[in-house]
Amino acid sequence: MFNPSREQVRQFFCEAWRKYRERAILEGAEVTAADLIRHHPEYHALLENPALALEQEFTPESGQMxxxxxxxxxxxxxxQISIDQPPGIRAAYQALRTRLDVHAAEHAILECLGEALWRAQRQGGAIDAAAYLESLRRVARACSQ
Incomplete structure (x- = not known):
């Protein structure tokens, strides 16, 4: 399993954004990363300053995501959506897309994933895929009402 360091993750996003802005060839996950960054203009200045990006701390106390x-x-x-893993996530995403735009649907899933990760961390185990999917289905049902 790929387990990048904090610095590697930050460098990856900064580099993907740099390449996108310079119209350089993006490879693999950089294509998706650059598209995601385009939808988050609030992060552009930080990503355009790799030195700051590598050193800046984001703590709960600062109130910053x-x-x-x-x-x-x-x-x-x-x-997860592209490979339908866990199985059923693509259908849940498509259900969300009937009411939400792409970015809002991804954010809804992101919230459920964040909660699933938090629970797994607290319990010291793996993500409960069934609970994660049920959470997604609840959100999709709520959006359709």
């Missing part, structure tokens, strides 16, 4: 965590969760959701 960690942009690298946010973008990484987006990237994970995009991958």
């Amino acid at each position: 960690n942009p690298f965590l946010h973008l990484s969760l987006h990237l994970a959701v995009a991958e």
Whole structure:
């Protein structure tokens, strides 16, 4: 399993954004990352300053969302949808898309993924895929009402 360091994750997003802005060839996950970054203009200035991006801390006390965590969760959701893993996530996404635009649907899934990760961390185990999918289905049902 790929387990990049904090610095590697930050460098990846900064580099994908740099290449996008310079119209350089994007490779693999950089294509998705650049598209995600385009939809988050609030992160552009930070990503355009790699030195700051590498050193800046994002703590709960600061009240700031960690942009690298946010973008990484987006990237994970995009991958999950593309390979339908866990099975059923693509259908849940499509149900959300009947009421929400792409970005809003991804954000709804992102919230469920964040909660599933938090629970797994607290319990010291793996993500409960069934509970994650049920959470997604609840959100999709709520959006359709």
